[in-house]
Amino acid sequence: AVQLVESGGGLVQPKESLKISCAASGFTFSNAAMYWVRQAPGKGLEWVARIRTKPNNYATYYADSVKGRFTISRDDSKSMVYLQMDNLKTEDTAMYYCTAGGFGGWGQGVMVTVSS
Amino acid sequence: DVVMTQTPPSLSVAIGQSVSISCKSSQSLVYSDGKTYLHWLLQSSGRSPKRLIYQVSNLDSGVPDRFSGTGSQKDFTLKISRVEAKDLGVYYCAQTTHFPWTFGGGTKLELK
DSSP states (O other), rough: OOOOEEEEEEEEEEOOOOEEEEEEEEEOOGGGGGEEEOOOOOHHHHHHHEEEOGGGGTTTTEEETTTEEEEEEETTTTEEEEEOOOOOOGGOOEEEEEEEETTTTOOEEEEEEEOO | OEEEEEEEEEEOOOOOOOOEEEESSSSSSSSSTTTTTEHHHHHHHSSSEEEEEEETTEEOTTTTTEEEEEETTEEEEEEESSSOOOGGEEEEEEESSSOOOEEEOOOEEOOO
């Protein structure tokens, strides 16, 4: 079964950086596009970033709200996907979920809180 | 961006009843390959979302056939027959046809 486990969340101040990670197992990771989706407290779901596979040149895509500040990357040798978040804003406070397979698999989420 | 409008925002239901949730998109969700990438997710309280239905009407593994999805182009419906307590939570529709991918605002299914 698809298993996704996020880590690395925490409390940071505005303008600081944080990198969260997602460990994948149970499927052929190198063949799968990977995504990050976030959910602000009490709010709905927002797609954040996508990274495609090696045959697709690891192409990346971002929501306008994070473009230029967030960077998604992957390490196929470790079955890991990452989200580097720079210049964080209070509005980035959310639960961040790693997901794959057109939202077919989800991690448990990791909380990122941006507050002074 | 494609706007996904879900109605109603909340539903009160008795166990054993049937309910329907509507999801309308601001653009057709038919992709260039002819497929429609409209999905339904359930987020139970305090849990991660879980996909129930993909591409309009295909049930994910383990999802009971009390759930069904219909629709085309811009108009979609999720129907739950004989609601059980484990069905409670927030339902989201989501589209992965057009970037950026977008979600509906959610429909909270509660016990009456």
